[in-house]
Amino acid sequence: MAIAEGCARALRLLAGLGCTVLFAACGGGDGALGTETGTATVYPAPNGPASTDWVIRQDYGGYQLTYDCTTHTALQYSYTLGFDNGTAARPTSFTLDPTLPAGCGQQTTASSYAAAIHPGYDRGHLVSSNHMDYDAQYIQRANYMTNIVPQVATFNRGIWLDAENVAECYRDIAPVQVYGGVVYSDPSNDWFLASHGIRTPEYFWKAIVTTDPTTGAAKAIAWYIPNVEGLTALDPYLVSIDELERLVGTELVGITAPVAVKAMKPATSWPLPAGCNYT
Template sequence: MAAAEGFGRALRLLAGLGFAVLLAACGGGDEDPGEDTTPVPTVYPAPNGPVATDRVIRQDYGGYQLTYDCTTHTALQYSYTLGFDDGTVARPTSFKLDPTLPEGCGQQTTANSYAAAIHPGYDRGHLVSSNHMDYNADYILRANYMTNIVPQVATFNRNVWLDAENVAECYRDIAPVQVYGGVVYSDPTNDWFLASHGIRTPEFFWKAILTTDPATGAAKAIAWYIPNVEGLTALDPYLVSIDELERLVGTGLVGITAPAAVKAMKPATSWPLPAGCNYT
């Protein structure tokens, strides 16, 4: 299994705890959400003791969940479930530091633009799509918290990553979809934003979508492992099975519980978007 550099500690921690992702029912901005809708996070202490700045937590934001590394100031994995799209809440226009992290859990030092900070060509890229949270005003606000944001090559964010988000956005109207994803860090030479924001730059983004065929009731899955680089024009070269994804990232961190046959699925092409899909 090829675990990416920088994830070793998190993977060992998650594996040692027998980590499993539990999906909740199916991004953030300018105002604090209501206090009664933010659950207390589950905190996983480091193996050698509860060092406040050396831990991974599982944080529940209502519409989605993050596995978050308090030391490296990044989400490692996210998951959520989407039903039929009937949401119309507008995406916030600004980003915000996360006020819900427990005491002693570090995060990025600013919500300012990456491109304006030091190195152009990078967006504040969402892990959990804001558009997927537009059915709840609190959830879409939280999706703009910087805990859900990482440095993402701008053309990647606005092309292939958007294409992958749209697969979930369209297929949710056919049957509920389960969405998993995360980032991989493996190369320190492009960590432009450590000084300005306190976060590294991911080398890869991954996403997996599980749903059912309404005609047969059979489960089906699709997944991608995509480099965070310029010039990508199509999703298909980056298709992987969930089995392959687990070997690349680590079974515990991917966190998908599914039958072996589903984990082995690897479509020849990315699922075509259904006619008439509403992307908003």
């Protein structure tokens, strides 16, 4: 995937949004909602062609979403993981999100994408449910449809899982900050607008920031991956955080880090440590 092509697609997305998204602080996953009403930071409608878009920052305790109430999709997520000692079971079903503020739109159903109209798509998690297994409420919230988008099934169960496992394994070495999101740029594959009220993302991105235990220095890795079949390896989709910001937009990426960390681009994806427990 050429960076120039991805940049052009991202610019079309941002032009369509017509807005600059302002953030509440991103990061930690220790706060609890306490109730199912949720807490949202609401920002004014932006100026420009998409001035009716309503974008909020929604806190789910274990993770945070930047969510577009108008187009019914999360745009960005972030959370922090410590050592994996969680055993909470993943829910067996998906549900609509009861915590959104009044008037904030979401998908119209929690039913399967593949069964609805077009085979080959999963209800794909943005925030991995496995990463939330340290708290029964958090893992339940990860199955809200606000955290779900149409994801090519082989992508979801292959290369995206590989990226999730990098965070899953490196959290046991040092705390990791995880960021990610989606890019929409092509209406030709929007199979689920009529059935669910959501478009199909063209790209998924993920960034991980952690600490090198041998040096104490911060280090980062990031990927920008097309939502298509047939992908077998993460390495072709490695980017720096700087490149991500050019592709997606600095404020939407939402990562605060030193210049040197944002410029990091490993030659290969981080190898999974021996003995990593993926559950």
